[in-house]
């Protein structure tokens with residue numbers, strides 16, 4: 001990398017669908033590379049395929065980028081000195097660039113009809129020609145004649161003139177090393193179609209050159225386009241950027257990633273309850289590593305330590321279990337207020353557990369109504385949550401008044417057993433005098449019961465747990481009962497007693 005050149009990178013999605021995890025990872029690498037080098041991250045919408053690009057998809061991509069926290073320095077909604085940042089708004093720029101190449105003799109109009117091209121190809125096949133590309137039929141048409149044919153309205157494409165003596169084209173790739181292509185195989189490819197639209201290989205290079213892009217980090221499905229793009233840079237007399245082609249993301253089984261492997265778009269992960277920070281961490285590690293072992297790489301570390309020499313050229317396999325582990329780790333270290341406001345309360349509200357008026361849906365406001373209660377609930381849920389929606393079922397028992405929903409199996413294993421009555425009566429008696437209703441005081445009151453009743457601790461606590469929480473797998477008992485409040489906790493013991501008797 002030239003040391004003193006300001007890094008400028010771009011992520012250039014085509015809005016032909018949602019933002020998928022492969023694209024998201026490309027965006028993350030570009031963003032992190034820009035941040036780690038004090039450079040500029042540009043978002044450009046490559047919407048030159050009008051049949052497949054939609055404004056709705058563009059909006060989905062922008063939304064996903066914002067959710068991922070990949071702030072761009074130049075691009076849609078943001079502007080910048082090198083705009084516009086959508087290719088459909090740059091058609092005139094491409095047209096001018098193509099016409100300059102025509103004027104300089106670096107490109108030429110081609111009048112070959114599709115039928116002629118097909119016939120040439122067939123003939124090349126039949127004579128087993130090692131070169132089966134365009135036969136350069138129109139390369140030597142006299143410019144005056146070509147102009148006359150254009151003026152007469154004959155349809156034409158514009159082809160680039162690949163220099164005959166160009167020799168091998170070598171792509172210097174930060175991930176793949178030097179990759180050599182035979183220039184003759186490139187043929188004089190089309191840069192402008194007869195309908196007046198530029199081809200991808202042309203528009204992209206015109207943009208990357210004009211936008212001063214220094215490094216192109218993108219999927220390795222584009223590696224085979226790169227020698228053609230280098231021909232365009234050379235024709236434009238523009239410096240060729242550095243390339244880094246990153247490998248595909250495969251499914252856990254090593255096969256091409258598809259719907260069959262589960263969620264593939266960014267917003268599906270958001271909706272499934274993954275944190276943006278954890279998701280970015282996970283995706284960053286699919287093909288890049290900090291030091292070969294660290295699994296938790298927070299965004300700020302990524303933004304300061306990312307480098308292309310730690311990008312692997314082997315395809316990465318997606319690993320949902322690792323994502324779950326990373327997400328759970330991020331959740332477990334959140335402070336209670338953040339967990340409450342960003343994870344817990346929004347989930348409780350959307351599950352309808354927190355009855356909120358329209359004016360009061362702000363999680364911060366709900367939190368402020370009883371911060372200590374949410375803090376305590378967060379404290380016990382944080383280590384037990386993999387994805388955000390997990391909190392709902394674990395909190396439901398707190399919202400049922402005295403009438404907790406019983407899990408039948410738990411009831412038959414505890415409340416329906418001999419001895420349950422005496423356990424529940426003793427628990428009630430022990431808890432009634434507790435005045436300061438804290439987890440520690442509740443635990444202390446219950447602690448003495450096994451000895452007093454001469455029963456196993458597990459048996460005693462299970463019965464109380466089922467009475468209070470409805471099942472045997474609820475969060476810690478003292479905390480759960482503290483959250484219920486004394487009145488409800490005692491009322492639940494009384495109700496369970498009726499069932500046990």
Ligand code: GLU
Nearest residue numbers: 012013014046204218222
């Ligand atoms: N629009 C292209 C794509 O979505 C980007 C290609 C590139 O980065 O050059 O695949």
